[in-house]
Amino acid sequence: MVIKLLISVGIVLALTIALRIAVTIYDAKPKNLSSDYTSLQICPDTANCVCSCEERESHRVDPIGFDGDTAPAMRALLTIINAQNGSVVVTQTHNYLHVTFKSRLIGYVDDVEFLINENTKKIDVRSASRIGQGDFGANRKRVENIRNQFQASQ
DSSP states (O other), rough: OOOHHHHHHHHHHHHHHHHHHHHHHHHOOSOSSOSSOOOOOOOOOOBEEEETTTTTTTBBBOOEEESSHHHHHHHHHHHHHHHHHEEEEEEEEEEEEEEEEEEEESOEEEEEEEETTTTTEEEEEEEEEEESOTTTTTHHHHHHHHHHHHHHOO
């Protein structure tokens, strides 16, 4: 009985290590991020991406509304982002933010972009997994969590 348990634990551990290695090898920065910091790309057909610029309901999330100027909105976003586990700010301009979130167990990386439009008082957001076909709703949950925290801070 103990031997079977040890073998099972060993197999799970080996599979976890192999999956982490595979994720690291295939975890290149995606090519579909904003290149000019003026608009966000729509999602691919996979179910692991949400975006406020999307028309397809399965990928659509609402933009985050804000009052005031761009600078305080960016500061509020950064405060929320920096308090979350696994977050790393990759690129920041006065109105654009690219952040990665890395999961603890496997090390999956998701790219999240924010684009602040002071004229419309909206923050467009895009959250996408780098690999795989699905995410069990993780990107949508992350965006809604950030939205709720942002609105509570206003």
